[in-house]
Amino acid sequence: MRLHYDQATEDFRAELRAWLEANRPQPEEMSREPSQSSAHLPPWARTWQRRLFDAGWLVPGWPPELGGRNATPVQQMVYFEEFAGSRLPRALNPQGLSIVTPSLIDFGSEEQKQRFALPSLRAEITWCLGMSEPGAGSDLAGLSTRAELADDGFVVNGQKVWTSGAQHADYCLCFVRTDPDAPKHKGISVLIVDMRSPGITIRPLPQLTDPKQADFNEVFFASVVVPRENLLGPLHGGWSIAGGSLAHERGMLWIDQASSLERTVGRFIELAAQALPDGRRLADNAVVRDQLAQLYIDAQALKFMGYHGFATFARQHVSPEHSVLKLFGTELERRLFLTMTEALGAAAIDVSTPTGRRARDEGPTAVRYLRSFAGTIAAGTSEIQRNIIAERVLGLPRR
Amino acid sequence: MRLHYDQATEDFRAELRAWLEANRPQPEEMSREPSQSSAHLPPWARTWQRRLFDAGWLVPGWPPELGGRNATPVQQMVYFEEFAGSRLPRALNPQGLSIVTPSLIDFGSEEQKQRFALPSLRAEITWCLGMSEPGAGSDLAGLSTRAELADDGFVVNGQKVWTSGAQHADYCLCFVRTDPDAPKHKGISVLIVDMRSPGITIRPLPQLTDPKQADFNEVFFASVVVPRENLLGPLHGGWSIAGGSLAHERGMLWIDQASSLERTVGRFIELAAQALPDGRRLADNAVVRDQLAQLYIDAQALKFMGYHGFATFARQHVSPEHSVLKLFGTELERRLFLTMTEALGAAAIDVSTPTGRRARDEGPTAVRYLRSFAGTIAAGTSEIQRNIIAERVLGLPRR
Amino acid sequence: MDFAFSDEQTALRSSARAMLERHCSTAVVRDLVERGIAPEPLWARMVGLDWPALAITESAGGVGQGFIEVAVLVEELGRVIAPGPFLATVTQFAPLVRECGTPEQRDRFLRAVATGATGTLAISGPAGDWRPERAALTARPRPGGGWLLDGSVHHVLDGGAAEIAVVARLDAGSDGDGIAAFVVPRGAARSEPVQTLDLSRPVTTLRFESLTVPDERVLGTPGRCAAGVGRAVEEATVALALEMVGTCQRIFDTVLDYAKAREQFGVAIGSFQAIKHKFADMFVALERARATAYFAALTIAEDDERRTLAASMAKVAAGDCARLLAQEGIQTMGGIGYTWEHDMQLFAKRAKQGELLLGTSAQHRQRVAELIGLTADASTAVTAPVPA
């Protein structure tokens, strides 16, 4: 146990930091052309990701030909620390970089890797992920979008929902039922679907905070034809791809969240210590001090829990401990904005400050409270995380 | 809707209050001979209950021959208000008065009523209740104590647990399985068991706060013979008696708890406003003020919820709304003592003040915190109450 | 204590609910939220049903009923998150005029309300404080008659109302309790709409620059209004608490229906025990808020001495309930609850905004602490009042 890294690791950090300083996109271009969804890459973002790829800083744990440098687990940790601290976007098509590409590399044919994985890494194509359905949100095995194998390929019919970035993605990694007679999780296959195929209709689902802002979509498939060679992995073998896909890189997601929460708590502490426009100082209220101290401790604790998990189980392996960090981190984020909304009181109903999808650290407190539900709902609700912890970590019996 | 009762009701209250003043047991005799369990009646308690019975103040909603005066629901409410306020014990064998006797009256033969119900009301005999078993705590239908019908009566074998007052009770209203082949809740009967019968062994289970204080017991039955005429209700018909028994008088139990909580919160508010022996004033701490204000509001709210329930559903009928008051009241009691223990800090570890089973309003705060689990565990845990609310009140599906 | 509604009150509730279900669907709310279309027909219908007149004395052209009847309506309005001027007019403007005005003023302004004139109340500064002694405006006598008002008032509901009851502080040196109240007509102050969390409940900031108020619009006697304003704010607070209970009930019903219908893993999500227990806790919060609000309504209706304490307790309980129900309402619905399309966002935002207006739970707990003798000052009296 020790508080500090060794010199070689700090040298690695210094190298990355210098590179980022020299190669980062400029704030002006980033704010001039903001990304409009999790699959929309403005020109600066394509350039930036390509630069990361070429320099081996895109996925450092991978070999150079895949945009990495075979970094050790500790180096990867430092990499994510630095990125979180720099507040630079690493992946503007996160599902493409962190879920789809690893799946293509793990399960794809050589041709699929060349055709899809490398262009994804080079920011030439973007992805959405076709998992959730109206009748199968938390319950992936219950999906009912069907693909029938015909002469000219698969014919897909059905509907996906909560499909992030579908309106901008080039391709969809789409989970479909290919064997309706098999047990639920044994009849699923994964297809690479070109989002420009005839028969696809996309309906954006604006989020509760803004009728003009949508990352989620409904995607309807009406006899969409998908070439046979776009099947990823074995026919009816999609279930294991799902497990593998969702697990990738989860191990270090907490760094980004812990960093963001630490920053936000810090900002609220500063805010509390200053006079508000209405003359109050929130720090003069002992109850608010008590709450903010607790939030500060929790943000620190999230970080310590992450490092502790890294030391004891995570390392190179994926583990359900991820659920602990996801649950604690997202609930903390929600509680943070709830607490501050209530501390601000009536002043918090004024939400005139402009907000934006990418402005994670910006926007009115009450709006950020509402947006924080994305964390407690998406990628497995808090309830699902508690189930996972109880059953997979603690071994309590399923019913 | 109105805040006050009409004059006739207030006259009823005045009559009761005057009677109590003139007839109450004296504090000296009560503290000289405290009750040692929920089925132990010291001489003063027998006299006192007999006096209540004779005057028609024992169960006012019942007719005079059963110790009542055919009081209206509102009068019964006032009756419980007054008793709660007077802090006089109404039932020192509560399971006898509030569960067993009503069951005998509802389901017993005329002979059983004469032999058991009236002596119970007149404080001549006391009762314990044989429901919980090691393998069937919350799950009464799963009980396994067996009774076989032989020539000379039932022969009982098995074990009960959490049997309050068993070490002092004269009789046990005992739930036994008489038909092992029937579906779980269709093979249960109810027997009146003389606790002096050969074959009964009683093992007190001292409570977590004091190894010398026990109300709970384990009761072992080894071929205990119970006369055939001691069967209550139909053979194999015990399940409906269970439902009926447990429901009696629940409708107004909240009054006692609300009154006790109001008193306790009031005392803590006084305590907070005074200098403690160590010189602190808890009220100088804004966080404690915030917590105490919330506890005060909750104690008031419990009362309002009770009156609201009385107005809308309870009246003469029993309703699962009882679960809401039980859940909220017992959790509030626990939170109250938890909060005050923590507010007192290190001073709370000193538990040298003497405590007693009956001293509900006395004793060190930390000990009262531990004792408060009796409320959240006994008579249906908080978890069971939440199930009941969800399924019976809100109609959510069982699985 | 008897919490049973009379048959007449129950009938009022039924007819109000029927009317609102027909004429105040969330389509009406979305017209305002998404297209800025004010709910004029709905308000006209309420006026036609004499709702604004309900608690105004018959002598002033009203129906002569009391606060319990208003409570019934407000709870129902909360249930449908009705937009429009009812809350501000009937539970803010009218009580202030009633409490502070002369008999002639009461007659004049309340008679107008009874026939459909709208009103509101302006008192708070930017920090959200509705205590009379913290009023945001200042008032001074105008040489030659009338008074002059200066300052900015925040968090004014329905700031475009016909009449605005304005509370102001007088100079420190003035006689009496230092509080005065006025009625200024629409447009007299500069009105700036605020972009609020709950777009179905518009809020305005009003700016006064030495606005002259003529004597006939000065309520009662300046420097003698603190108690009256306090009472009016208590009434407004209890009304808001009741409205929040209605909205929370709507959230509850909506999620409960969803939990019974929505299937995951082959069963209704409402059959999962963790969801069940959440519902039990929500139900308890709702029952707590409702019972506490009803008690407060009774203290207002009967003008009981416990009204100040009861109003704060009601706002705490309603705020706690709104916090929980808004949160679990969204969370339990999952992705659906996160969309603009589903009405849950409308309900949740109304509940959250109610939680923040007229004092938060924390602010009212502080008030309760003071009222029950819990203060940092050791010299304060100690006994806790015990509502019967």
Next chain:
Amino acid sequence: MDFAFSDEQTALRSSARAMLERHCSTAVVRDLVERGIAPEPLWARMVGLDWPALAITESAGGVGQGFIEVAVLVEELGRVIAPGPFLATVTQFAPLVRECGTPEQRDRFLRAVATGATGTLAISGPAGDWRPERAALTARPRPGGGWLLDGSVHHVLDGGAAEIAVVARLDAGSDGDGIAAFVVPRGAARSEPVQTLDLSRPVTTLRFESLTVPDERVLGTPGRCAAGVGRAVEEATVALALEMVGTCQRIFDTVLDYAKAREQFGVAIGSFQAIKHKFADMFVALERARATAYFAALTIAEDDERRTLAASMAKVAAGDCARLLAQEGIQTMGGIGYTWEHDMQLFAKRAKQGELLLGTSAQHRQRVAELIGLTADASTAVTAPVPA
């Protein structure tokens, strides 16, 4: 930040656990709790294994290891709620002597500890305050040499220890920081046992009536001890937090086993989702407390500048965990958890008492607030320190 224990530390944990499982069953705890029999053999065994000597320098007869090794032992001791003088001796007395004593005193007193002498720390008044500037005793120079101690110290663990490190305040007019520390031998002060919630962890009140302390027992320089005492108390606080983590883990394991084995309605109660979710929340609380305590242990071991903040954070997280685990530990076991017979009551009481000693969660949150710049005084600096 690397939270991985070395192979040696892991081996220490394994051997400690094996020893304690064999020699510190709850029968040993009950001997003390129910029959007043002190755990002398257990302590002798720990001395035999050099546990008290572990973190003492080799020059003073110790093993020369550090606080991480102590942390490993203390967590394991918490797991079995070990009675006896380890915590007071190794994590309270020894750090105070180390921080405040002269080299000669360190050698003298710590050499004794390394060979089995027991010690403890006395500082707090009745309200429970371990800050040096709030020390309960007063000290004044004795004419002719030595010092005189007066007053009562509360919440002293293992008050019958051989040596008692005592912290006292000097007269306001004295030089320096006003804090002095002394070592008084067993029996020098009147010792009154307190009937405590956790009878496995006896606590004493010590009364001093002008007790003379000779110069060789005056630690370092009177009036120069505030910082050293503060550091020793931080170390004691982190050690208690670690012990609490161990006890909470034991509660957790006990209830988890129970939930897997105990059947109701025909299935293990651990298969009920509401119970599962409770376990998930308990697990999170435990992970939070453990990780925060490990971080604090690192700041002590490496003497990092964040140690003050980290110690308070660790005590908050451990206290929060103890509150939850004690509560759900009893509740989830139902009636069994309410009995004297089941060991859960022993674990729960130890956890509760830990929550209350050396500052409650609320007190340490207040401390954290001050350290991160949140104070009611607007003149205070504002920037929040950010532990790496």
